[in-house]
Amino acid sequence: MTLSYPINDRHRIAAPQLDVPARLLLGPGPANVHPRVMAAMSLPTLGHLDPSYLKVMDEIQSLLRYTWQTDNPLTISVSGTGSAAMEATLANSVESGDTVLVGVMGYFGHRLVDMASRYGAKVEKLTKPWGQVFNLDELRQGLETYRPTILALVHAETSTGACQPIDGVSELCREYNCLLLLDTVTSLGGVPVFLDQWGVDLAYSCSQKGLGCPPGLSPFTMSPQAWEKLQNRRSPVANWYLDMNLLNRYWGNERVYHHTASSNLNYGLREALRIVAEEGLENRWQRHYNNAKMLWEGLSEIGLKCHVAEEFRLPTLTTVRVPDGVDSKAIARQLLTEYNIEVGLGLGELAGQVWRIGLMGYNSRKENIVLLLKALQETLYA
Numbered sequence: 001m002t003l004s005y006p007i008n009d010r011h012r013i014a015a016p017q018l019d020v021p022a023r024l025l026l027g028p029g030p031a032n033v034h035p036r037v038m039a040a041m042s043l044p045t046l047g048h049l050d051p052s053y054l055k056v057m058d059e060i061q062s063l064l065r066y067t068w069q070t071d072n073p074l075t076i077s078v079s080g081t082g083s084a085a086m087e088a089t090l091a092n093s094v095e096s097g098d099t100v101l102v103g104v105m106g107y108f109g110h111r112l113v114d115m116a117s118r119y120g121a122k123v124e125k126l127t128k129p130w131g132q133v134f135n136l137d138e139l140r141q142g143l144e145t146y147r148p149t150i151l152a153l154v155h156a157e158t159s160t161g162a163c164q165p166i167d168g169v170s171e172l173c174r175e176y177n178c179l180l181l182l183d184t185v186t187s188l189g190g191v192p193v194f195l196d197q198w199g200v201d202l203a204y205s206c207s208q209k210g211l212g213c214p215p216g217l218s219p220f221t222m223s224p225q226a227w228e229k230l231q232n233r234r235s236p237v238a239n240w241y242l243d244m245n246l247l248n249r250y251w252g253n254e255r256v257y258h259h260t261a262s263s264n265l266n267y268g269l270r271e272a273l274r275i276v277a278e279e280g281l282e283n284r285w286q287r288h289y290n291n292a293k294m295l296w297e298g299l300s301e302i303g304l305k306c307h308v309a310e311e312f313r314l315p316t317l318t319t320v321r322v323p324d325g326v327d328s329k330a331i332a333r334q335l336l337t338e339y340n341i342e343v344g345l346g347l348g349e350l351a352g353q354v355w356r357i358g359l360m361g362y363n364s365r366k367e368n369i370v371l372l373l374k375a376l377q378e379t380l381y382a
């Protein structure tokens with residue numbers, strides 16, 4: 001072969017065989033991946049329209065409905081991390097000029113505001129100090145004032161560790177004729193979620209937290225009401241990749257090519273959801289709660305305080321107050337380098353004030369709590 005140009009070899013580095021440390025991931029996610037999920041992902045890659053893979057897709061849809069407690073026909077995994085399905089909920093439900101009301105009680109509420117405004121929405125915010133949640137009167141007041149077409153809430157705010165109660169919210173939304181959009185990124189698979197009982201219209205999650213997969217896929221679901229709104233849009237969905245009209249033709253009966261979905265990541269998600277079903281939601285939620293309680297008691301015993309009132313504390317993600325005079329980054333670095341344990345730092349308003357400790361999915365286990373408490377005690381009081 002005669003080449004027209006000389007090869008540029010400047011970037012042809014001799015990279016050594018990859019060697020990464022085995023960390024205990026007790027931060028805000030990713031959490032450690034269940035070994036059965038890792039094994040499933042190493043099965044042979046299949047084409048995205050292979051009949052064997054289409055069966056995997058059907059099983060994922062069914063198991064996701066169980067995990068979310070919904071009968072929504074359109075329940076799928078989006079290719080991309082949690083932010084992709086987050087964007088999908090807004091891209092498909094928001095049109096230029098619509099009013100979207102977002103409950104902002106942490107970092108991810110702000111992300112919803114940013115995304116919604118990029119789709120031309122008039123975005124209104126209800127705000128709460130980071131670590132607190134909204135009550136029904138506050139939400140009613142917001143709906144009364146702004147008359148939005150969508151109310152968007154974060155169920156489990158990963159930046160603060162607070163769990164927003166959802167009972168009663170959809171009744172308000174129906175009264176004001178608006179859809180309810182819910183972020184369940186840090187709740188799905190670890191905290192009770194009852195999408196249909198709660199009357200949620202649009203929801204999304206991620207693969208790398210309570211489900212125990214690597215990042216890369218994001219569960220998405222929409223109610224028949226949200227689907228109807230999508231069918232009656234004045235303008236096309238402004239995001240081709242996330243347009244549910246197109247994705248529904250791939251995930252539904254037609255099986256029309258849309259994009260080259262990762263069969264291997266989806267094998268992993270299928271296995272993770274199979275584990276959820278084997279354990280049973282009630283047992284899984286109880287395990288997360290019991291282990292979180294053990295962590296909270298252990299933290300108190302070593303003189304540390306939680307940021308969120310116990311009533312609204314998330315079992316999956318605990319924010320721990322950094323004691324006065326302690327450098328939160330230095331402690332987190334020491335935990336990582338000396339103990340191989342990752343914990344998260346505070347985000348936004350809580351930067352420098354808290355550590356974020358995740359006990360999610362496969363990682364919600366007693367032995368991890370014992371290790372972490374011992375390591376924290378040694379680094380803080382050495």
Ligand SMILES: Cc1ncc(COP(=O)(O)O)c(C=O)c1O
Binds near residue numbers: 215
């Ligand atoms: C509540 C919440 N929403 C959305 C996201 C975005 O997910 P991802 O980082 O997977 O894109 C996260 C990530 O941690 C989150 O915690």
